[in-house]
Amino acid sequence: MSSTGKVSVGMPTRLRSFDPVRLADIEYRAWVGYYLRRWPQVLIALVRLVRMGFGMDWRRTLHGAWLMLRAAQLWAPYPDNDPDRARACMRRFYTLVKLTYGEPANPAKAAELEVDWWRVHREGQYRDASQAIDEAEPAEELVESLTRLYCYLYGEPEAALRSAAVHRARAMDLSDQWVRQGCQPDSRLLPPEHAALVRSYTALLAAVHH
Numbered sequence: 001m002s003s004t005g006k007v008s009v010g011m012p013t014r015l016r017s018f019d020p021v022r023l024a025d026i027e028y029r030a031w032v033g034y035y036l037r038r039w040p041q042v043l044i045a046l047v048r049l050v051r052m053g054f055g056m057d058w059r060r061t062l063h064g065a066w067l068m069l070r071a072a073q074l075w076a077p078y079p080d081n082d083p084d085r086a087r088a089c090m091r092r093f094y095t096l097v098k099l100t101y102g103e104p105a106n107p108a109k110a111a112e113l114e115v116d117w118w119r120v121h122r123e124g125q126y127r128d129a130s131q132a133i134d135e136a137e138p139a140e141e142l143v144e145s146l147t148r149l150y151c152y153l154y155g156e157p158e159a160a161l162r163s164a165a166v167h168r169a170r171a172m173d174l175s176d177q178w179v180r181q182g183c184q185p186d187s188r189l190l191p192p193e194h195a196a197l198v199r200s201y202t203a204l205l206a207a208v209h210h
Contacts, residue, residue, distance in 0.1 A: 014055025020201030138169030
């Protein structure tokens with residue numbers, strides 16, 4: 001990034017250059033906090049996620065983390081959540097990203113794709129609840145929804161980004177099973193969930209870092 005705030009040609013931005021293990025660990029902590037409704041824990045994780053994953057200055061980092069938290073809180077209730085207001089928060093978040101990096105081109109479109117995979121995931125949470133996740137493949141609809149978001153944000157082909165989406169969907173499946181089993185802190189499901197997020201961010205970095 002140059003002193004003018006414009007992205008230097010040939011230099012990967014923070015959007016395309018990140019530590020996949022650290023980001024996976026932060027997102028894992030955010031997920032656990034979300035399902036336990038520990039909102040301060042979620043906010044702390046989101047501040048770290050925005051700072052490390054998006055590399056914005058502290059003012060935009062704190063604003064962005066707050067917007068993500070509000071979006072999560074508006075989405076969380078079931079079945080009476082507020083997807084429109086959650087989408088509005090994410091539009092404002094992606095506007096901050098665009099102000100920093102010049103992308104995504106259309107923050108409203110990015111927010112629409114973001115909240116769409118939330119919808120697809122939630123619908124899947126309440127289907128086939130008795131299915132053994134250890135033996136199941138992630139739902140194709142969720143993988144496709146995540147891939148669409150990644151393609152829009154990074155401008156890379158679907159084939160390059162699908163692996164990241166598959167691993168992230170797998171992590172969600174494990175998280176969902178953990179929730180159904182009572183959110184036990186010593187659950188055997190938590191380590192593979194964390195590992196799936198690491199694999200997802202590793203695959204994402206491999207696809208976008210150039």
